[in-house]
Amino acid sequence: MSNRDYLGEFEHIVLLAVLRLDDQAYGVTVRREIEVRTKREVSIGAIYATLDRLEAKGYVQSRAGDPTPERGGRSKRFFRVTAEGVSAINRTHRAIRSLAAGLDLLGSRL
Amino acid sequence: MRPPATRPRPPGIAAWLVSLFGSADQAESILGDLEEEVSDMATKSAAVSARRWYWRQSLRTIAHLAGTGVRNAPWPLAGIVLVGFLLQWFSAGLPGRVIVAILRTQRPYSNLHYGFYISFLDYGIPITGAIQSILLGCLVAAFARQREMIATTALSFLGTASIGLLFLDTSGHGSRFAYSWPFVIIELMNQLAIVLGGVIVREIRLALRNRLSRT
Numbered sequence: 001m002s003n004r005d006y007l008g009e010f011e012h013i014v015l016l017a018v019l020r021l022d023d024q025a026y027g028v029t030v031r032r033e034i035e036v037r038t039k040r041e042v043s044i045g046a047i048y049a050t051l052d053r054l055e056a057k058g059y060v061q062s063r064a065g066d067p068t069p070e071r072g073g074r075s076k077r078f079f080r081v082t083a084e085g086v087s088a089i090n091r092t093h094r095a096i097r098s099l100a101a102g103l104d105l106l107g108s109r110l
Numbered sequence: 111m112r113p114p115a116t117r118p119r120p121p122g123i124a125a126w127l128v129s130l131f132g133s134a135d136q137a138e139s140i141l142g143d144l145e146e147e148v149s150d151m152a153t154k155s156a157a158v159s160a161r162r163w164y165w166r167q168s169l170r171t172i173a174h175l176a177g178t179g180v181r182n183a184p185w186p187l188a189g190i191v192l193v194g195f196l197l198q199w200f201s202a203g204l205p206g207r208v209i210v211a212i213l214r215t216q217r218p219y220s221n222l223h224y225g226f227y228i229s230f231l232d233y234g235i236p237i238t239g240a241i242q243s244i245l246l247g248c249l250v251a252a253f254a255r256q257r258e259m260i261a262t263t264a265l266s267f268l269g270t271a272s273i274g275l276l277f278l279d280t281s282g283h284g285s286r287f288a289y290s291w292p293f294v295i296i297e298l299m300n301q302l303a304i305v306l307g308g309v310i311v312r313e314i315r316l317a318l319r320n321r322l323s324r325t
Binding site for chain 1: 120132135136138139140141142143144145146147149150167170171172173174175177178
């Protein structure tokens with residue numbers, strides 16, 4: 001993956017949510033974390049579409065958990081952020097900080 | 111002592127639709143997540159609102175799965191849909207020709223069962239057309255691996271749009287070729303039959319996959 005590849009807005013949000021949840025990141029917890037912290041309703045489908053794309057880019061890895069009764073005997077799919085994923089987050093943060101530097105974002109210009 | 115709460119059953123049709131549009135692995139984790147959330151929700155709110163939430167999430171999930179499927183392989187998918195559309199277009203008159211050919215072999219006008227032949231003509235053409243559309247849907251789905259529903263739904267939308275355009279084009283000019291409403295309804299049913307073909311192939315593949323994973 002190119003080291004100039006920046007994260008899209010939702011990719012960024014999902015990666016940060018997975019990072020926050022550590023080893024408890026799966027569809028339900030990622031969706032709730034995003035809803036609680038961003039006050040934005042997201043669908044499970046949007047989470048998985050983004051996580052699949054991030055996995056294809058090498059930014060997250062997934063593993064299957066054990067099936068549980070409250071899930072109708074279906075297994076969870078746990079995600080964790082890879083070193084490349086952490087680099088992508090840092091790269092995107094640096095770019096945003098660089099672009100925002102010197103701007104009076106809370107001042108009269110808004 | 112309170113009886114133990116029974117776990118709410120998620121809407122079966124919504125779950126089935128999600129399983130049709132996602133890969134088997136995706137469907138496993140997505141349906142598990144939805145069921146876990148709806149179980150949790152049902153303990154806090156009414157079962158009706160939990161089911162409504164499940165349906166809303168399912169439809170949005172299907173839209174995302176379809177969008178991802180298209181984005182991941184846009185050109186192969188477009189090629190399959192285009193070939194399917196051309197096949198549909200050039201074989202449009204085939205059911206009628208088959209039925210007329212069958213009737214000719216029976217010499218209907220010299221036969222006492224005239225009514226039977228008229229019924230055969232009236233019902234035979236739409237039924238043959240539906241069978242032809244199901245087979246076309248199966249063919250398109252067979253080539254669109256893992257994207258059976260996306261390909262057949264797209265083909266169905268394309269066919270519906272072309273029927274709509276032809277109907278609008280011919281109905282305003284008093285043409286003797288103007289499409290009648292029964293004809294349009296039969297054609298729309300044929301578009302649904304294409305999607306049914308996709309469902310059949312998808313279900314067969316899922317069943318084979320499940321059988322292989324058990325052995």
